Amino acid sequence: MSTNSAKAAAVAVADDAPILFFDLKSQAKRLRADIEQRLMRVLDHGAYIGGPEVAEVEAKLASYSGVKHGLAVASGTDALVIALMGEEVGPGDAVFIPGFTYNATCNAVLLAGATPVFVDVDPHTCNIDAKHLEAQIEATLREGKLKPRMVVAVDLYGLPADYTALNKLAAKHGMLVLADAAQSFGGGQDGRAVGILTDMTATSFYPSKTVGAYGDGGAMFTDDTARFERWASIRWHGTDAAKRESIRVGINGRLDSMQCAVVLSKLSIFDDEMKVRRHVAKRYREGLGNSVEVQHVPRGTESAWGLFTIQVDNREAVQKRLADAGVPSSIYYFKGLHQHQAFSRFAPKGGLPVCERLAQRVLSLPMHPYLTDPQLDRVIAAVKAAV
Ligand SMILES: Cc1ncc(COP(=O)(O)O)c(C=O)c1O
Incomplete structure (x- = not known):
């Protein structure tokens, strides 16, 4: 068992447990008596x-x-x-x-x-x-x-x-x-x-x-x-x-x-969970270094780390390599709003170049308060090997 972030969050997640993109089950286990x-x-x-x-x-x-x-x-x-x-x-x-x-x-x-x-x-x-x-x-x-x-x-x-x-x-x-x-x-x-x-x-x-x-x-x-x-x-x-x-x-x-x-x-556990989210983000950012572009956080702004998102070239191949290494990832979002059928009539002339580029490049990594440090290190190593 880990002596790191997940332990701080008061549930025992095995370091070699499968890495989950979100983990609502560990949280439910932790809160079950209180919720009941x-x-x-x-x-x-x-x-x-x-x-x-x-x-x-x-x-x-x-x-x-x-x-x-x-x-x-x-x-x-x-x-x-x-x-x-x-x-x-x-x-x-x-x-x-x-x-x-x-x-x-x-x-x-x-x-x-x-x-x-x-x-x-x-x-x-x-x-x-x-x-x-x-x-x-x-x-x-x-x-x-x-x-x-x-x-x-x-x-x-x-x-x-x-x-x-x-x-x-x-x-x-x-x-x-x-x-x-x-x-x-x-x-x-x-x-x-x-x-x-x-x-x-x-x-x-x-x-x-x-x-x-x-x-x-x-x-x-x-x-x-x-x-x-x-x-x-x-x-x-x-x-x-x-x-x-x-x-x-x-x-x-x-x-x-x-x-x-x-x-x-x-x-009732939100402050603690936010602390762990910030820890996860910090470890990712330090571990990934310059190997990929991570979302820029301007000075004075604190993310809630709802998602941790990187930008990569050749996203499909990277995502497949991550999946092969047991690291789930997800894409938010595949298109700019103006590229959707329902909204394309509002597309500005010339499109929205940055939105369109991001839609090709963004990839979100596992982010939740029940990840252990060894799991985070596995994610970091897998990303570095995949890009
Ligand atoms: C940016 C953004 N706006 C609005 C919503 C809508 O929230 P809900 O699904 O609770 O209606 C979501 C949720 O997924 C969202 O991510």
């Missing part, structure tokens, strides 16, 4: 929707992020949709999003009825490129067909986007910034946590995220009380606080008490 107790408590009080776990998890999330309000919702996608609906973003509005992200970011914009304007990303951080964003805002204004309303920045692989630049640019154009922090809960910037880095933040509790439910879930964060109240109403079919009257269009965007109980349990 919390779920039984829900059965005892019987408030499956809107039970005490919901308010408890919302208070914990808000306090973790140092923000006034946290709202638990049914998924990361609902969090994005509710945030857009909350500002009445819709037809005729331009929402600027990076071209290299999960399709949910774009789906949310389209579900709100707005038009996505794709922005290229930085080749090293993989996050939205503020310079290209400015160019796209100016081009949209020149064209005069859409009103620039919002930027949805994505914290890819757990790395917060450049919110200093984005907040400034958005303010200059009278726009709001929504952080799609589905992959970055636990990260931070300039000493502040994800959740308070911009006007509003949406995260996901998809099971493999840094905080995962046992099913779907998500959360939203804001310091603005009026905005929070609009979100709470939209989450509950658009009703007023007494839930008697529909005062706007809403959705069923609630997170149930069972999932909140699971998230509360996960939060």
